[in-house]
Amino acid sequence: MSERISSVETIDVRFPTSRHRDGSDAMNPFPDYSAAYVILRTSAGAEGHGLVFTVGRGTDIQVAAVQALAPMVIGQSVDDLVADPAALARRLVGDSQIRWLGPEKGVVHMAAGGLVNAVWDLAARRAGKPLWKLLADLTPEQVVAQVDFRYLRDALTEDEALALLRAAEGGRAERERQLRAEGYPAYTTTPGWLGYDDEKLARLCREAVEAGYELIKLKVGGNLADDVRRLGIARQAVGPDIRLAVDANQIWGVPEAISWMRELAAFDPYWIEEPTSPDDVLGHAAVRKALAPVKVATGEHVHNAVMFKQLLQADAVDVVQIDACRVAGVNENLAILLLAAKFGVPVCPHAGGVGLCELVQHLAMFDFVALSGSIEDRAIEYVDHLHEHFTDPVRISGGRYLAPTAAGMSAEIRSASLTEYRYPDGPAWSDGPVMAGSSTA
Amino acid sequence: MSERISSVETIDVRFPTSRHRDGSDAMNPFPDYSAAYVILRTSAGAEGHGLVFTVGRGTDIQVAAVQALAPMVIGQSVDDLVADPAALARRLVGDSQIRWLGPEKGVVHMAAGGLVNAVWDLAARRAGKPLWKLLADLTPEQVVAQVDFRYLRDALTEDEALALLRAAEGGRAERERQLRAEGYPAYTTTPGWLGYDDEKLARLCREAVEAGYELIKLKVGGNLADDVRRLGIARQAVGPDIRLAVDANQIWGVPEAISWMRELAAFDPYWIEEPTSPDDVLGHAAVRKALAPVKVATGEHVHNAVMFKQLLQADAVDVVQIDACRVAGVNENLAILLLAAKFGVPVCPHAGGVGLCELVQHLAMFDFVALSGSIEDRAIEYVDHLHEHFTDPVRISGGRYLAPTAAGMSAEIRSASLTEYRYPDGPAWSDGPVMAGSSTA
Structure with missing residues (x-):
């Protein structure tokens, strides 16, 4: 039996950065740098890692979104996924029901990104290359085939993209x-x-x-x-x-x-x-x-x-x-x-x-x-x-x-x-949240 | 003690409309019309209802988003909320951590909308008026005070809005x-x-x-x-x-x-x-x-x-x-x-x-x-x-x-x-989902 994606684990991990106001700006006075962290595991024991960056509260929403998309990845052939991540990206972004929650924006779009990036990580690991090198070794035709041009052709056609590459x-x-x-x-x-x-x-x-x-x-x-x-x-x-x-x-x-x-x-x-x-x-x-x-x-x-x-x-x-x-x-x-x-x-x-x-x-x-x-x-x-x-x-x-x-x-x-900063049960969070809340309003 | 918001209930309710292809279009071939349904309850036993419309899968993400924002509503004075829903809207949209997941778009923005609309429903019930009449009875100044002009002034100023009203x-x-x-x-x-x-x-x-x-x-x-x-x-x-x-x-x-x-x-x-x-x-x-x-x-x-x-x-x-x-x-x-x-x-x-x-x-x-x-x-x-x-x-x-x-x-x-169509445990869903999945890709 060919190698398949056997599981998608999603972890809410948060770092209490607001304690020192690292990362403070006009709209983000107290961010806790966080991630909805994604681990794809395959039936052969390989892994692909991805994440969606967040800044604290709401990471649980992002985790829920990744989990909602995960059934479209689980059970897929790894050969197929790494040969054409664009096909997966189109399925994730194009799901005709979840799409309503975007479309192509916000929580559901970033969730698709977390999964797609994890597939590219898996692809690069399999190829034994850092991702930049895997991408740089693709032919112009292969790069163009990884792009969805549906809404872009008034500014960039497939032929123009090929010519640039x-x-x-x-x-x-x-x-x-x-x-x-x-x-x-x-x-x-x-x-x-x-x-x-x-x-x-x-x-x-x-x-x-x-x-x-x-x-x-x-x-x-x-x-x-x-x-x-x-x-x-x-x-x-x-x-x-x-x-x-x-x-x-x-x-x-x-x-x-x-x-x-x-x-x-x-x-x-x-x-x-x-x-x-x-x-x-x-x-x-x-x-x-x-x-x-x-x-x-x-x-x-x-x-x-x-x-x-x-x-x-x-x-x-x-x-x-x-x-x-x-x-x-x-x-x-x-x-x-x-x-x-x-x-x-x-x-x-x-x-x-x-x-x-x-x-x-x-x-x-x-x-x-x-x-x-x-x-x-x-x-x-x-x-x-x-x-x-x-x-x-x-x-x-x-x-x-x-x-x-x-x-x-x-x-x-x-x-x-991951163990230390897992939210809310990791040791780093044993004293509870850093800030009760803050608003830019 | 003054009347407060005592709870926010959020219900995943889905209608199996895809069985008859009601609502089918080029991008939504099989929608199950659904909602993340919101009930605000007050300490005096009053209610405000709102909803975020969805089309099936992913309604659970929308529910998670409403629940993430709900702590900003629970415990609030009902007098204050209904006197100035804009203040709540600014807090919900402006939360400096959850905002990262938008900003002002997608799942988190619609969640804010579900809660804000529920407050307006509560306000109109209290006033004994349908909402359209409550709004139409506001003074021009009151209407303008309900709008956030931060990103709009290059097209519409407060004074221009007042003049229109x-x-x-x-x-x-x-x-x-x-x-x-x-x-x-x-x-x-x-x-x-x-x-x-x-x-x-x-x-x-x-x-x-x-x-x-x-x-x-x-x-x-x-x-x-x-x-x-x-x-x-x-x-x-x-x-x-x-x-x-x-x-x-x-x-x-x-x-x-x-x-x-x-x-x-x-x-x-x-x-x-x-x-x-x-x-x-x-x-x-x-x-x-x-x-x-x-x-x-x-x-x-x-x-x-x-x-x-x-x-x-x-x-x-x-x-x-x-x-x-x-x-x-x-x-x-x-x-x-x-x-x-x-x-x-x-x-x-x-x-x-x-x-x-x-x-x-x-x-x-x-x-x-x-x-x-x-x-x-x-x-x-x-x-x-x-x-x-x-x-x-x-x-x-x-x-x-x-x-x-x-x-x-x-x-x-x-x-x-709500009882019949609650997902996934309502009797309407006892046979499981209508469609395994469908994509516009």
Whole structure:
């Protein structure tokens, strides 16, 4: 009998990060970095790991959604799944009843992504390759076959996608050598959380420059006077040549985003990230037009490829920030990378949280080797939280992500960590929740 | 001690509608109309009812989401809640951890809507008024105070909203009299489900005209030859003067929507509904431009007011189809009605399913009495399914919704029906699920 998926385990795992306000921003004052963690097991004893990143309360909803989709994976032939993850992605996203709860957005879409990513992890382990290498070794035709073009053809056809991938075939080997030797640029958000005091901000900024980072990101949008003071401190700490990006985490409406950012222009911000609702394509276009040459970046909450398509069609973004866990997995992120390449817009992946760095580095590295062929104006976000819980944690050196060498998508959390931080019954939670509740309202 | 919310009960209730393919369309071949049904109970023994409409599998996810938000409602003062449901809506939508799972979309957003609507039902029962009358009796200032303008001000400010409401104050009493006497126009989707044969289609079309409907909607998008044949049958059955709308339920990409609809133009379709992804604002604008004078309608899957704002800003829709359960309840639908009024676009609410007619009629009637002041080119969708399960079912006469007179939002399902159709333990489900599964992929 051929190898089958024998079980899908889903674990609610939460890290009490809000105790130190790591990760605090204008919309997320007290996040507990968490995950709906997915383990596929096969009848031959193999495993595929995936996760949906969350920030505390509600992780149980995300777990319920993964479990609701799991029957579409259990019993499937592993050969079939790893040969064509797109077929699974289409079934998960297209289920005619569960689809009503999205469609292609929010909890059910991220649940599909967790399962699809776990299948890619399984596929890469079987192939004995890190995921970025598995993807980079696919032919252009194989990559295109992994993308659902149903809603994208007005911006990107299959033939155009093929042409982009074929054009990148020439330098693949040299870029792979370069990636393995030099890594992929990172930028850091570690210094800039709203909950940190001025001394810590200045110190972490200096340390980031010394560590080799050329782009540092600060959270803004809590209080204008604070933002002016903090950006002044940061700019003084890093000097004029380091790029300073700012991130409002959706706190503003369109007119407010424009007026607030004009007050920060003196500090030469490189990009403004999430100036307003992630759904507001036209709003981002208006903000971008008003604030140029400050760039506009978004993506961590952009819920599917149709939204990215429009951000690009409307000239609404200068920087596409893919997220490994927001959309329906590797397949939809391939679509977004292809769209960004078609429009010539650089991709700087969102990461941080728990596991996001580990997962998304594979997508950026694939893009460099086999699609955009460039690292210019590109960098993967890096935050130095929680990597110790992973069996194949990211490796950072000189402000760069080193290319993973282990087989898989680097998604596996150590079993001791799963035991310790399992919610609500793990020892880390024996004193109950950190915060009773908090709201941005 | 003042009256408090003492409990929130959430029930997974499913009706096995797929057995007869009622409700079948291009994307939903086998729906089981269902709900995550919400009952608020107060310390004084009062109740507020709400629901989130679903179509079968996944209703358990929706129930989990309502339960995750319920702690923000339990223990609250009923006086405070009914005096200002907007404050609750902001807390539910703004919870800084659960928000990550949206934001403002999908399962968590609809869960907020279920709870907010239940509070409005409670408020209307307490006031002894049907909800439409409670809303129509609010002052313009009170209505505006119920709307969150954070992401809307580039299209609609508080002052503009006030001006719209004040301009409608003059004729309120006369329009209320007219509404009570004549009802509100309905249109019917009963004849047009994809699963019905030609004879049934023709017969139901004739019956609809005889019943007084002036607009009939047919599902399309399964097969072009079938659509041409079915539209021909329908047009012949109803004659040239009855409006025939068609609904593709998101089956097409943009180029396909345009080419397919050009083949149906000979039958004079009044609107094309959901020609493509509900997220594709720019796509709808392109379809509208290409197909004029055929109108473009969408909304049942448009997940929040920010998306409706853009559909209006981009001239992408001729008809705004609000849904009582897709967004965060009455409050967000007030925002959408105000946006539609600002842009002068008529609202034709989506309904059908289970409970959608009962709930949404209140919003359309408020709009007529106190905001748009018009029923021209407006009609509420009507489907004659499952109304018998409600304690205050819609009343249709001569192709019109009669104004509800009972206090509340008409959301209450009979307790016998809840017992019979509770999933998975109700007697209606003793033989197990109807279909093992089906996908649109």
